[in-house]
Amino acid sequence: MNLPILLAILCLTAIASCNDRFSVRKRLIVGGDKIDIGKVPYQVIVQLGDMVVCGGSMIAPSWILLASHCLWDIRGYEHLLEIRAGSKNRLHGGEVRTVKWSTLHPKYDRVHLHHDIALLFLNHPMVFGDNVKCIRIPPQDYMPRAMDDGFVAGWGLTNADHDRTKASNYPKELLGVKLPVLGFKTCNRWYNNYTLYQDTQFCAGYPEGKRDACVGDSGGPYVVGRQQVGIVSWGLSCAKPRQPGVFTDVGMYRNWIETTMQ
Structure with missing residues (x-):
């Protein structure tokens, strides 16, 4: 090398080992299934x-x-x-x-x-x-609606407790998971100590947790139907109750x- x-x-691994205010969603799909690239x-x-x-x-x-x-x-x-x-x-x-x-x-x-x-x-x-x-992107100012069913895929860790600085801990095969859009008021209430921006962000996930695009595959697409409406951005933890993923709203950009x- x-x-x-x-x-x-070395720069990446040093960053990954630090405790950040947010769990920047690099490298984790929880509760997902193996999928073929032809689907995405x-x-x-x-x-x-x-x-x-x-x-x-x-x-x-x-x-x-x-x-x-x-x-x-x-x-x-x-x-x-x-x-x-x-x-x-x-x-x-x-x-x-x-x-x-x-x-x-x-x-x-x-x-x-x-x-x-x-x-x-x-x-x-x-x-x-x-x-x-x-993938198509939506028109300017498009915002996904609460309960829209979206899909996220990635090659991230499947367990948040695994050492994220070791390449061998990452699965070789692509995983995917379905996540519904949550209403902004609900998400904002659950994240009441954090700053959310209603005009440029939205949340997706399940109230009970269990399935998530967490610490993982940051930057990956959140797709509803045939268009990418979001980008995996951040969250507090992985697949925990009332801690959904926060996504950048592509339509605003x-x-x-x-x-x-x-």
Whole structure:
């Protein structure tokens, strides 16, 4: 392993071992099932060496949508990232690309994880096929409705107690879980000591917990029907009662996405 990659991985593992105010949802699907990539052909994994950094979605052949917090602590090392698409195995198969440049939302707030959205521009476009396709994003100002059924997938830890700094603890096969959108008032009441932004965030999960996209696959897509309405952002714990996942509302950022891609 060359020195730049080693330094970047050391940076990632140091960050992962710290106790943050939020559980930034990197690398965990709880209560999910194994799925084939053909069910979610837009899904990608972002890795640094064999370390899972985040999930993401393909919104155009050369563009990956994900969360700003995925990239904040590895700024300057983005060119070392590998993006794999078209495979349910995070280590083999499909198509692999590197990153030419990245952009975080200019108003990203790393304290409150507000405007937690970013884009990666690939060095070479993906070649579309049955297992490699882009996902649609909703029109500007679209907001998902309470009780909409959404779907999240990822290669994250299946147990929050596992050491997240060890690459061997991450499953090789893709997992997915269904999560319903929760009403904002309910979510805000459960998170009364934390700041939620009704205009740019929403919550999804079950009151009883048990199933979640937690500590995990941050940056991954939350899909309702045939469009990506959310990005996995943060939460307090993993699949616990009354602690649902918080998602960036993609519809509030369509104008920014389109402007950035021009």
